[in-house]
Amino acid sequence: MEYLYSIRLCHPDTPAVGEEREGKDQDFQDPRVPEAQKTSSIPATCVAPGLPAAHVSLADRLLAKMRDRLQYVACFFAFFSAGFLVVATWTDCWMVNADDSLEVSTKCRGLWWECVTNAFDGIRTCDEYDSIYAEHSLKLVVTRALMITADILAGFGFITLLLGLDCVKFLPAEPYIKARMCFVAGTTLLTAGAPGIIGSVWYAVDVYVERSSLIFHNIFLGIQYKFGWSCWLGMAGSLGCFVAGAVLTCCLYLLKDIGPERNYPYSMRKAYSTTAISMAKSYAAPRTQTARMYAVDTRV
Amino acid sequence: MANSGLQLLGYFLALGGWVGIIASTALPQWKQSSYAGDAIITAVGLYEGLWMSCASQSTGQVQCKLYDSLLALEGHIQSARALMVVAVLLGFVGMVLSVVGMKCTRVGDSNPITKGRIAIAGGALFLLAGLCTLTAVSWYATLVTQEFFNPSTPVNARFEFGPALFVGWAAAGLAMLGGSFLCCTCPEPERSNSSPQPYRPGPSAAAREPVVKLSASTKGPLGV
Numbered sequence: 001m002e003y004l005y006s007i008r009l010c011h012p013d014t015p016a017v018g019e020e021r022e023g024k025d026q027d028f029q030d031p032r033v034p035e036a037q038k039t040s041s042i043p044a045t046c047v048a049p050g051l052p053a054a055h056v057s058l059a060d061r062l063l064a065k066m067r068d069r070l071q072y073v074a075c076f077f078a079f080f081s082a083g084f085l086v087v088a089t090w091t092d093c094w095m096v097n098a099d100d101s102l103e104v105s106t107k108c109r110g111l112w113w114e115c116v117t118n119a120f121d122g123i124r125t126c127d128e129y130d131s132i133y134a135e136h137s138l139k140l141v142v143t144r145a146l147m148i149t150a151d152i153l154a155g156f157g158f159i160t161l162l163l164g165l166d167c168v169k170f171l172p173a174e175p176y177i178k179a180r181m182c183f184v185a186g187t188t189l190l191t192a193g194a195p196g197i198i199g200s201v202w203y204a205v206d207v208y209v210e211r212s213s214l215i216f217h218n219i220f221l222g223i224q225y226k227f228g229w230s231c232w233l234g235m236a237g238s239l240g241c242f243v244a245g246a247v248l249t250c251c252l253y254l255l256k257d258i259g260p261e262r263n264y265p266y267s268m269r270k271a272y273s274t275t276a277i278s279m280a281k282s283y284a285a286p287r288t289q290t291a292r293m294y295a296v297d298t299r300v
Numbered sequence: 301m302a303n304s305g306l307q308l309l310g311y312f313l314a315l316g317g318w319v320g321i322i323a324s325t326a327l328p329q330w331k332q333s334s335y336a337g338d339a340i341i342t343a344v345g346l347y348e349g350l351w352m353s354c355a356s357q358s359t360g361q362v363q364c365k366l367y368d369s370l371l372a373l374e375g376h377i378q379s380a381r382a383l384m385v386v387a388v389l390l391g392f393v394g395m396v397l398s399v400v401g402m403k404c405t406r407v408g409d410s411n412p413i414t415k416g417r418i419a420i421a422g423g424a425l426f427l428l429a430g431l432c433t434l435t436a437v438s439w440y441a442t443l444v445t446q447e448f449f450n451p452s453t454p455v456n457a458r459f460e461f462g463p464a465l466f467v468g469w470a471a472a473g474l475a476m477l478g479g480s481f482l483c484c485t486c487p488e489p490e491r492s493n494s495s496p497q498p499y500r501p502g503p504s505a506a507a508r509e510p511v512v513k514l515s516a517s518t519k520g521p522l523g524v
Contacts, residue, residue: 125364
């Protein structure tokens with residue numbers, strides 16, 4: 001495959017990284033034939049693609065491989081952070097009683113119910129909060145809303161990412177759809193991270209402020225709360241969403257022009273529609289060693 | 301591609317079944333206290349599951365307690381536990397295998413026969429998981445029924461089927477249906493043997509691109 005890379009390196013209509021995005025509309029209109037004629041004006045730097053070309057192709061391949069790996073890393077992060085967010089929303093330890101309170105049991109308060117686990121006999125008593133129309137603190141209602149929003153967005157982002165993975169065949173006839181779906185998934189995950197982190201940090205800060213104001217005024221109610229593991233899970237899930245979204249949007253965006261697959265997404269579409277496809281078919285067959293050499297030699 | 305659609309349908313059915321199996325394993329309502337007979341209005345409803353027993357007060361509080369001793373438990377609860385855990389594990393392995401084996405993924409694309417066999421293995425694991433769940437749930441239900449109709453059981457201490465049993469039945473049905481869908485997408489050996497280019501990944505844009513590029517660059521200098 002290396003000869004392909006070196007040829008592509010010298011091809012005059014190989015778009016640069018920035019050029020391709022700006023010039024894609026022109027690419028659509030350009031017919032194929034003049035492009036082939038343009039090859040007579042080969043740039044001087046490309047006359048001898050010797051060692052540097054080989055080096056670049058190696059780096060190219062490494063980067064392309066890295067980009068494929070990055071997708072799976074992002075998928076991993078997205079799976080676990082979506083899971084963390086859902087678990088954080090539906091578990092009950094957003095607030096847990098601090099060690100300095102006079103209790104023999106663990107008391108956890110969540111977004112939906114509070115539970116007391118007796119330390120001695122292990123009996124766990126749960127009590128749901130009052131109906132949704134009853135008086136609730138603003139912190140509770142807003143955190144519920146934000147966490148549910150984050151859950152839905154993260155789940156949606158994860159499913160989009162699954163469909164956008166390279167190893168899943170989804171809409172195979174559509175070129176460039178994978179990169180777009182990854183980008184959409186990344187944006188959704190970034191958007192999901194925002195309400196998640198706002199909700200959990202707000203809850204944590206509120207619990208902390210409550211506690212420190214009680215201590216400051218020297219009031220001791222018998223039980224004091226600190227934030228528990230559900231709150232930590234919520235924060236971890238939102239940070240994971242941010243990481244996955246950043247990987248999907250920034251890293252894949254920076255690396256998207258590297259590698260054999262993504263260089264000609266728009267000219268490919270054109271090739272399907274015009275006669276270039278028959279040309280491609282007729283030239284696909286004689287890919288022997290001599291044809292390869294011929295292709296390289298006519299370049300130089 | 302109808303085959304591929306059937307596979308996907310089977311996979312999602314089996315996935316739903318697997319989630320249902322997990323839910324019914326974790327739920328504490330395998331049997332609940334019965335109000336049949338004298339219509340006794342009680343302030344406490346009792347539930348029993350595989351891992352804990354719960355009491356739900358009329359004030360809305362739920363008290364749960366994990367079973368204390370593993371060895372002192374009754375045999376049918378222990379075997380139901382074992383069967384359900386095995387079903388969850390089998391379902392997990394089946395999920396991974398059928399993702400690899402399904403036609404809509406690009407893993408191991410070069411060998412369609414092996415891929416089909418992997419998909420069938422995944423489906424068979426889902427079938428087994430469904431069978432395990434069905435056994436555990438039906439056995440438990442049989443025992444609950446026997447106890448209910450046993451004349452020596454006091455009327456106040458009668459139990460009947462809880463929601464977890466119905467969830468378990470539904471999950472077993474889904475897993476078995478999905479597993480059989482996955483299994484019945486057999487590969488056709490003759491066709492894949494006689495195909496001229498077994499290594500061609502198909503008419504995807506990504507696969508055809510280098511070929512087009514080569515032809516264009518060959519064509520360029522020749523045409524001039």
